[in-house]
Amino acid sequence: MTRRSSRAEVRNPVLGLPAARLLQAMPTDTRTLLAVLLLDLAAEARHRSRSSWESRKVFVAAYWATVAVYAGHVARVLRGTRQRGTSRKPFRIAQKGYAELAAASWKEASDLYCERRDRLGLGASMYPEALLLVADTPVGRISYNGRIWLPGDWEPGTEPLYDTRSPAGH
Known part of the structure; x- marks a missing residue:
């Protein structure tokens, strides 16, 4: 069995891109918000990938799996190394x-x-x-x-970000 490298840029190839340094230089609040949204996007993409796979839509499943991986990689670039005491409840x-x-x-x-x-x-x-x-x-x-x-006033026809009426909440 071949051992996987423990180098950060091997485990997360996005770290090797010049834009990753710019992402890490953004203000903490902005990075936190983007990381949370990207992790949410990754979770939803994984769910869609599983559903597509179960429906035998292999290419669509592969697409959503790829979206999930890269959204997770970018989110981890934004989060950086988790500081001790950092909340897992953002x-x-x-x-x-x-x-x-x-x-x-x-x-x-x-x-x-x-x-x-x-x-x-x-x-x-x-x-x-x-x-x-x-x-x-x-x-x-x-x-x-x-x-x-969404924050702000409700308008007719607006869809909720999270809906308690559906089983998955979306």
């Missing part, structure tokens, strides 16, 4: 009048918001929406029903 749920909560995913953020809502027993008029942040950047808002929307 989402912060900020809600007026309540302590902030930390979440690892869109689903967990929605679940935590809904658990608090159910525990308090407040109706829609009394229980405030929450702002979902990564670092200090708003990435969504959670409505009373637990759906996560």
Whole structure:
């Protein structure tokens, strides 16, 4: 059996590209936000790859598998080496009048918001929406029903980023 190199640029070939240094030089909040979004993209791409494979759509499965790998590689370039004590829960749920909560995913953020809502027993008029942040950047808002929307005002026809109505949440 051949041993795999432990050199970082062998394990993650994106590190060998000049643009990788520019990505690592970006402000921490920007890198954190992009890394979270790319890891989410990688997870969704892996899911689509598995579904395509099960449907015998081999070329589509290969495409999504490749998207997942490279999204993960770029996310790891952005994250850099994880510092001790760095949270694996990058989402912060900020809600007026309540302590902030930390979440690892869109689903967990929605679940935590809904658990608090159910525990308090407040109706829609009394229980405030929450702002979902990564670092200090708003990435969504959670409505009373637990759906996560783009930050800002809702408009007719807008699709949620995370939907509690579907099994996968998307």
